[in-house]
Amino acid sequence: MTTVASDLHAKPSWRSARSAIMTGLMVAAVGAVALPLVAVLWAVIERGASVAFASFPDFFTSEIPVISRRAGPGMGPAIVGTFLVTGGATLLSVPLGILGAIYLNEYGGTRKLARAVRFMATVMTGVPSIVMGLFIYIMWTMRFGYSAFGGALALAALMLPVVIGSTEQMLRLVPSHLREASYALGATKSRTIIAIVLPAAAPGIVSGCLLAVARAAGETAPLLFAVGAATAYNPSLFDEANTSLSLQIFGNATSSFAAAQDRAWGAAFTLVLLTFLVTFIARVVTARFSRMR
């Protein structure tokens, strides 16, 4: 017995050395990827948190100082504006994108229309966001003036191909044996999609949409032309100029006044915090809905 057991002991060899090297390289790669991420988060928290939480909750509720050289809070209107613009864009793009992906994956297949839509979506992913902003400026803002909705349109156009792409990917991953089980019970195609395919793909679809929302929430260029530059609260989606956290970060960070730069850091911190909160809530909700996985 002892001989057999000792045969099982690993012998020092080129194989285990190679394994160690590869493991080391992998750890290094993970570190290299994580480093910038941690650095960015750290910078934002270190410089932003103190600004945002000074005399809490003023920074989150006060209006933006009209004269940017003055020190002090806040970012209230920008938070509302971000919710309006990003929320509007989400309402426009997510339902449309999911329906489009359902068409592409479940009905379109390799049909001409499906191929055309897929091609357009790919092309749209490549359109620079500032070009999209310019397009909305011409098509919308020049006619109807500044509004949160113009920004929502621009962001929706940017989000749509991302939502379509990621949702189609997730639908494709739903194993065919689940569909077949549903068909074999006499379910129609639409019933199968609604009751089996979508719930099975839901966590992935939500992840994809969240990624699109988080990216859109930080977009600045397409909003420059469409949203305007308000400093007071504007709760209306359709009327008058509005503002957003990303626009405020841009505006204040490029200012030469220290007070404004501080506000930019505070706004950056607020944006990261909001994105994190929204992601967290969405995850909890999906986990609850698809606990049966």
Add this chain to the structure above:
Amino acid sequence: MTADDSHDDIPVQRAAPRIGHRGSGDPQVAIDTPVVFDLEDVAVYYGAFRAVRGVAMKVLKNQITALIGPSGCGKTTLLRAFNRMHDVIPGARVTGKLQYHGIDLYGPQVSATEVRRRIGMVFQKPNPFPKSIYDNVAFGPRVNGTKNKIELDAIVEKSLRAAALWDEVKDRLGSSALGMSGGQQQRLCIARTIAVEPEVVLMDEPCSALDPIATARIEELMRELKSRFTIVIVTHNMQQAARVSDRTAFFTAELDSANDRRTGILVEYDVTQKIFSNPSDERTENYITGRFG
């Protein structure tokens, strides 16, 4: 549509023709046992590839019909033709005469969903939905319009009892079906199938992933279900075919001169006892005695 009127539009053919195999005599089968499936010259194609051809057989009501034969001879392919599961595979098509109670299953007026509601299928790999045990069984009845909670509860309990699963799961109907053992999952799939009260249950190697105890249970289950359903089962296990089935069809794959590829053919179809004790074809004998090349 309720369970009572569901079979109205497919007239039951009472006066079935004689089905004995070339005068082999058929002591077990009364002359007037209704024919459920009547096949003549059935072939199934995947695109240009003909997977099975020239199948002629009659499946009798309340009997267990076993399909046996070497791997790749088209057993699964033929089984899926019985409830139009090939409709969902692009390029797959069925030719020849395949009648269900005298009605052409592939006729232009016939709806595949209605067909599958009457002809259920249990797949080779257990494929429960990523839902609760209860929702798995209730899925079919819900699809077919049962909404009443009390009614659903009753159906779920009855089906789980019929599948010999009730006692094991009655306290955790709300937990995920994916947390069950493979054998339990397969019995759940059987319960799910019989919950819609089909007339025929098609089973594709239902025991291939199960241990002997679970297999024995499912075989026992099949014998019990026989009084209520007509069962067609694909199996690689010849003892199983001999144990449970009333009639056995032996298939093999032969080189098809038309396209130089191997195509499945039906070699012999007869009372199970006859197939296993005194087959008329040499190829059958070679296969069941293990002399298959």
